Amino acid sequence: AAGAATALTAAAVSGGPYDLVVSAGIGGGFTGAAAEAPVGSLVVSDAIVAADLGAETPDGFLPVTELGFGTVEHLPPEPLVRAVARATGARRGEVLTVSTVTGSAERARALVALRPGALIEAMEGFGVAEAAAAHGVPVLELRAVSNPVGPRDRAAWRIGDALAALADAFAALPAALAEAGAEVFPHVAAAGPHDLPDGRPTDPQGAPASAAPSPHARRTP
Numbered sequence: 001a002a003g004a005a006t007a008l009t010a011a012a013v014s015g016g017p018y019d020l021v022v023s024a025g026i027g028g029g030f031t032g033a034a035a036e037a038p039v040g041s042l043v044v045s046d047a048i049v050a051a052d053l054g055a056e057t058p059d060g061f062l063p064v065t066e067l068g069f070g071t072v073e074h075l076p077p078e079p080l081v082r083a084v085a086r087a088t089g090a091r092r093g094e095v096l097t098v099s100t101v102t103g104s105a106e107r108a109r110a111l112v113a114l115r116p117g118a119l120i121e122a123m124e125g126f127g128v129a130e131a132a133a134a135h136g137v138p139v140l141e142l143r144a145v146s147n148p149v150g151p152r153d154r155a156a157w158r159i160g161d162a163l164a165a166l167a168d169a170f171a172a173l174p175a176a177l178a179e180a181g182a183e184v185f186p187h188v189a190a191a192g193p194h195d196l197p198d199g200r201p202t203d204p205q206g207a208p209a210s211a212a213p214s215p216h217a218r219r220t221p
């Protein structure tokens, strides 16, 4: 989140602001719920949810929104979610941000009871989404399932498989961005294909046609 905030600020100050923030990585897939995400599958967020941001009370968990401040979810643009799900084959659902990796079936059930639309949990998305929201930039979370959510079993983690699925998804992302196009990025479409901040031409997906790295497609820590 700190890296995303810093990169967004630096880009805005230098006159080449980002058009989209993507929080990507591996995560734990919920199983046994109405919808589930098996190991190796991909999930694209239709909501990025801070699942444990709030207060515990004798009567149960209260999200910060019920305490009267803050927010617990950010909603990526629907046309973008649709296009990314189609282009990558990802399941679409809620991506939970937690501060502790879930380690019991009881906690997994509690999370699904709290957020029945949850497909996957990870640790960074909500903070990244907060940074994007502060800059008015749309955000998306894309996760590949490395492990089932539930009793801790490090031997069951399949990080290599998940990262391979994520790399495949990124290869399909430019087509999804082009499909979502003007609906999600009207200012980019209005600027035309030759209007990158440094004047370089773009390819049909809006990426720089040259081999040089794009100011619109940078990675942050």
Ligand SMILES: O=C(O)c1cccc(C(=O)CC[C@H]2O[C@@H](n3cnc4c(=O)[nH]cnc43)[C@H](O)[C@@H]2O)c1
Pocket (backbone or CB within 6 Å): 025, 026, 027, 028, 029, 098, 100, 101, 102, 121, 122, 123, 124, 146, 147, 148, 149, 152, 154
């Ligand atoms: O439990 C361990 O022994 C252990 C060893 C290495 C790494 C971890 C992590 O917690 C890595 C967290 C990292 O991966 C994402 N992630 C992956 N699976 C989950 C999950 O089931 N719940 C939450 N986060 C997960 C997370 O976003 C971090 O980037 C643990």
